[in-house]
Amino acid sequence: MHCVHSIQHEQEENFYRLFILSFIVFIATLSVAIIWHHLSLGNNYTYQYPLVGFSYLLLLYPFHKMCHFIVLPHKKDSFIRIKRYFVIVPFFEVKCDTPVKKNYYLLSLITPFIVITLIWLFVYFQYDLKSVYWYLLLAIHMAICTTDIYYFFSYLKFPKNSFIEDSERGIKVLVEDNFEKIHS
Template structure:
């Protein structure tokens, strides 16, 4: 195996730029989704469960990380959870993969929170339109969380089909079998 390419989005874009892009994309998603919901649903909005909404906002990040872990359950011996603090107070949870994982398996692990959580939020909006403003904020916040994953998926989609993905200190390495001629 040899390294075809190393991807480190945080190093390539920087934390500040990624945070700004995530914030702007979350704001854009909120505006579009909220306006679309107001067009389709004319229900009176309720603020009855505000505490539950706040708890949902707090629980969304760990739930997002759990959804990354679910497709990799078969590889759980090669996965390590790392807890860090960003800016001294914001907790960050990272999944570190010790052994190479097939590219499609890794892409599925990256996209699974986007698909599972966002589709759940959309189903909740359809069943409880009186709380669509809460769900619009949850949807936008989660889309902002998913931005880095989507950037990684975009970079990985250009890699060879049967590549393996390995995580190192420098980022994700795309490994391809070495052809001996």
Template sequence: MNCWKTVNFHKRYGIERLFFMSSLTMISCFLFLYVPITSYFAKNELSDDYFFLLLLSILIIYPLHKLLHLLPLISMQDKIKKHWEIVFNIFPVFHIQVKEPIGKGLFLLTLMTPFIIISGLLLCLCFQYTHYVHYCLILFAYHTGICFPDFLRMKNLWKTPKTCYVEENEDGFEILINNIH
């Protein structure tokens, strides 16, 4: 296999820029969705009960997000490298890295799984618990911000060959193609 493209996330974006853009995505998502969704549920009065549960959910979403990345890779457990890192001296970051190349489709599925499952669940909860729609929107926006680096990875894979493979490394990933015809 030959390297078709190398994407170095640390060099291209940097941790500070990713954090800023994720935060901006989170705030924009909340501002964009709050007015239309709360006006849709205008007949219901919003409640601020269970604020502690909101804070607990904020703490739980990130580890749940990372665990859901592992879901499509469950059959490859022995080929996955996992480790923790502290960023900005306060944020624990859990890194998952597959030690061997995987297909583009599986890599994209791995990137999309947390967004689809958690966001779908939160949007369903908006309709189930209409008095807490603002809590669900806060969590949805927060999770969308967490997903921002995944969206960037998907964007970088958008125009790659369908049959390519993706190999992760410490700084990003390499897109590999098979030259055998």
């Protein structure tokens, strides 16, 4: 295999730029959810079960990362690394030491968005939760998924049968050599 493209996330997709974009998505999602609630249901929010709401908020980020991890095919070679930004805020990165097929990598990126959004919609309509915490959970979820969706659409343009390898500085896009296929 040889590398056809290399992306250094620390330089090209600046963390702070993506953080600001995620914050804008958070504000927009929360605003739309509250305006929609106010227009369709009036001003009757429920503030029931605040501890349950806060526990869901605390569990959202680990569950999001677990969704990334579950889909990866090489679980033995996968690990979660903790990086710190803003001195105290921990960010978890799911990394894989072996190259992963592009389709699996894309599936790993989009799985948390699909799974958590479907769970949110099911619980929202099934249990008629009109809680501020529930809208806050949706907004935080969309903000967390912003980076994943950005990378998902960026990686779609890679060659069809390519492999994606995580490295310390970013990712490498690998393609199998035709020479290896002919002689194997």
